[in-house]
Amino acid sequence: MQTYKMIKDEDFNIRLLIHDEMYDSDDSFIAIFTQERALRLLDNNPIFFDILFIDEAHNLMNNDSRSILLSRLIRKNKGLNPTNKVIYLSPLVADKNNLKIKDGQIIKEEKINFNIKEAEIFEYRLDGNTYQYNRFVNDFYFLKKYNDELEYILNNAQNKNFIYLRHPKKIEDLSNILGQHLPDVKNKLIEEVIDLLKENVHENFYVIDLLEKGIIYLHGKLPDLIKEYLEYKFKTIKELKYVIANSVILEGINFPIDNLFILNTYALQAKGLTNLIGRVNRLDSIFSSQDNQLKKLLPKVHFINNKAYNSQNGNMKNKIEMLRSRLFKDKQNNPTLETFDIDKLDTLKKEKVQQLIDNENKIFTEPINEEELLKQYCIRQSINLYYNDFDRVNKEFLRRIDIIKTIKLVEWNRLDILTKIDALFIENINELTDFEFKRLKNDKARNYYNRHITRSHQYSLKENINDMFRYFKEGEYKEFYIGESYGEFAKETQDYVETRNKVYVNLSSKTDKELVNLAIVKLQMEDSFVSFTLTKFIEMLYHYELITEQDYNLYIYGTEERKNIDLIKFGLNGNLISRLENDGQLENISFDSNGNIKINRAFTEFKESIDDFYRFEIERFL
Numbered sequence: 001m002q003t004y005k006m007i008k009d010e011d012f013n014i015r016l017l018i019h020d021e022m023y024d025s026d027d028s029f030i031a032i033f034t035q036e037r038a039l040r041l042l043d044n045n046p047i048f049f050d051i052l053f054i055d056e057a058h059n060l061m062n063n064d065s066r067s068i069l070l071s072r073l074i075r076k077n078k079g080l081n082p083t084n085k086v087i088y089l090s091p092l093v094a095d096k097n098n099l100k101i102k103d104g105q106i107i108k109e110e111k112i113n114f115n116i117k118e119a120e121i122f123e124y125r126l127d128g129n130t131y132q133y134n135r136f137v138n139d140f141y142f143l144k145k146y147n148d149e150l151e152y153i154l155n156n157a158q159n160k161n162f163i164y165l166r167h168p169k170k171i172e173d174l175s176n177i178l179g180q181h182l183p184d185v186k187n188k189l190i191e192e193v194i195d196l197l198k199e200n201v202h203e204n205f206y207v208i209d210l211l212e213k214g215i216i217y218l219h220g221k222l223p224d225l226i227k228e229y230l231e232y233k234f235k236t237i238k239e240l241k242y243v244i245a246n247s248v249i250l251e252g253i254n255f256p257i258d259n260l261f262i263l264n265t266y267a268l269q270a271k272g273l274t275n276l277i278g279r280v281n282r283l284d285s286i287f288s289s290q291d292n293q294l295k296k297l298l299p300k301v302h303f304i305n306n307k308a309y310n311s312q313n314g315n316m317k318n319k320i321e322m323l324r325s326r327l328f329k330d331k332q333n334n335p336t337l338e339t340f341d342i343d344k345l346d347t348l349k350k351e352k353v354q355q356l357i358d359n360e361n362k363i364f365t366e367p368i369n370e371e372e373l374l375k376q377y378c379i380r381q382s383i384n385l386y387y388n389d390f391d392r393v394n395k396e397f398l399r400r401i402d403i404i405k406t407i408k409l410v411e412w413n414r415l416d417i418l419t420k421i422d423a424l425f426i427e428n429i430n431e432l433t434d435f436e437f438k439r440l441k442n443d444k445a446r447n448y449y450n451r452h453i454t455r456s457h458q459y460s461l462k463e464n465i466n467d468m469f470r471y472f473k474e475g476e477y478k479e480f481y482i483g484e485s486y487g488e489f490a491k492e493t494q495d496y497v498e499t500r501n502k503v504y505v506n507l508s509s510k511t512d513k514e515l516v517n518l519a520i521v522k523l524q525m526e527d528s529f530v531s532f533t534l535t536k537f538i539e540m541l542y543h544y545e546l547i548t549e550q551d552y553n554l555y556i557y558g559t560e561e562r563k564n565i566d567l568i569k570f571g572l573n574g575n576l577i578s579r580l581e582n583d584g585q586l587e588n589i590s591f592d593s594n595g596n597i598k599i600n601r602a603f604t605e606f607k608e609s610i611d612d613f614y615r616f617e618i619e620r621f622l
Contacts, residue, residue: 001620004032015594019569035069048080050272056087060099063333071336075101092271098330100338117297119277124152124304146420149304158259163244166264168219168485170309175210175217175244178474187239196613202465204516218245221485221521254282261302263309270322336360374398381536388431400424401544417555418446421537437533447565452526455576456559468519478508570597571621
């Protein structure tokens with residue numbers, strides 16, 4: 001959305017797409033897409049891209065599902081348009097050839113060889129001693145001793161401080177501990193934010209108490225609206241001095257950060273550390289029209305060894321020494337790229353990777369029968385990743401689809417969508433490996449998600465938080481599955497036999513305030529489950545004509561109104577549209593000749609009359 005708004009403000013007089021279903025046989029457009037939406041556009045329409053801009057292109061070399069999808073997109077678009085251009089943008093690629101897809105590319109390079117920023121690196125060790133690191137001579141110089149890491153943070157804080165942690169629950173814990181050691185901040189703007197969060201989120205939201213201390217926290221388990229509002233306020237209120245966050249802060253958000261504390265280095269290698277350090281004192285904050293602050297070219301970065309938030313035997317000294325050279329080797333972990341060497345793997349891993357490669361190649365072949373066509377679809381939708389022995393599962397899908405359409409159509413049409421998902425994708429399929437998805441075999445789970453999906457389209461954020469809180473208080477299950485981010489103990493069940501991972505929480509042991517904050521993050525978890533898992537299977541039902549367009553629109557968009565659906569595709573959610581409709585404002589929103597949203601003067605005047613939180617929610621899109 002940030003990129004969309006930047007491009008929209010440039011007023012290129014061209015159609016802008018942020019959802020694949022917005023495409024309407026347009027001759028020319030700019031699409032701001034995830035790789036998933038870009039692929040769906042190419043799969044479902046006779047279209048291709050002339051130019052692809054790939055930001056953070058070094059991530060293409062990762063071995064994860066989204067990197068595989070991205071390389072698939074590049075390969076597919078090249079097949080559709082051999083003259084297409086791909087522009088890879090990254091500060092962290094050592095060899096451009098490691099970005100090549102297997103169908104071959106010639107990649108030219110434009111490189112900035114001189115980095116005018118030079119981080120000053122400090123280390124706090126477990127014994128309280130602190131050192132400054134000189135990467136040119138690879139040595140540490142003693143500075144002084146502190147009583148503990150908290151004293152170190154407070155004594156070395158500057159105007160805008162980013163404290164990096166990895167785990168969402170620990171982010172919240174550290175925020176509360178830090179807040180206990182800071183004086184209250186007397187500021188009218190902060191008081192207004194507190195009042196708005198009480199009104200629109202919940203009076204027991206942890207951040208409300210922290211704002212009084214000049215602190216916010218951010219992580220991926222916060223609902224997007226809350227997270228983006230807090231980001232906006234951190235940028236605009238100078239008295240907010242501390243943001244405690246994980247890698248969510250690396251996802252393209254330009255923050256006014258002039259000081260970095262790293263409390264956890266798990267999974268951070270040289271490139272990850274460099275990318276993290278690069279968030280401090282971005283050049284646009286150093287060289288501005290108002291004030292050139294050259295001292296910011298020496299950003300301060302503090303590595304803090306600790307037992308509470310890092311591994312017990314963690315040694316950050318080794319991580320720091322990785323920064324001695326800025327010439328980092330690429331780690332090619334994406335098996336769909338040209339330079340991946342499968343022969344370096346052991347036999348078991350080689351078999352799994354070869355299967356992945358074969359599946360990717362299958363997508364680009366002409367299917368010879370319905371079975372292959374179905375398998376191609378499931379691979380494109382990543383549905384195959386939810387099962388073992390997918391060849392057998394794929395045959396079973398085909399058999400069930402045939403029975404439904406030829407024998408059981410009347411009976412099928414009586415079922416609700418989630419029961420249809422159970423009947424086709426879950427029931428008596430032992431190869432299903434995804435525990436979260438497998439829960440839908442239970443009536444209570446299906447009823448829960450039917451209700452959640454309906455409410456998420458219709459009710460406000462605060463109403464949904466209160467509803468989840470009541471569910472926690474009054475529900476029959478006190479040992480509640482919540483996932484690894486907030487889980488406190490392990491529990492073996494019939495479907496979940498893994499007893500090592502702590503994925504359950506005891507709701508009966510929690511205070512009301514703790515339950516409210518669990519409700520806030522649980523809402524985001526459920527929205528993510530619906531968006532990134534459940535939607536795939538609903539789309540397959542629609543693709544194979546097993547549900548109607550009406551059913552599809554009601555579940556995906558919460559409405560059959562065409563204008564409302566178009567607004568949802570621009571990013572507005574159902575409850576915001578309902579609120580605008582109740583305020584008589586939908587008539588003041590229209591679409592220009594390019595199909596882009598426009599508002600009239602009456603809507604602009606309306607925005608000036610509402611509170612800051614409501615206005616921010618609107619201005620994310622309009």
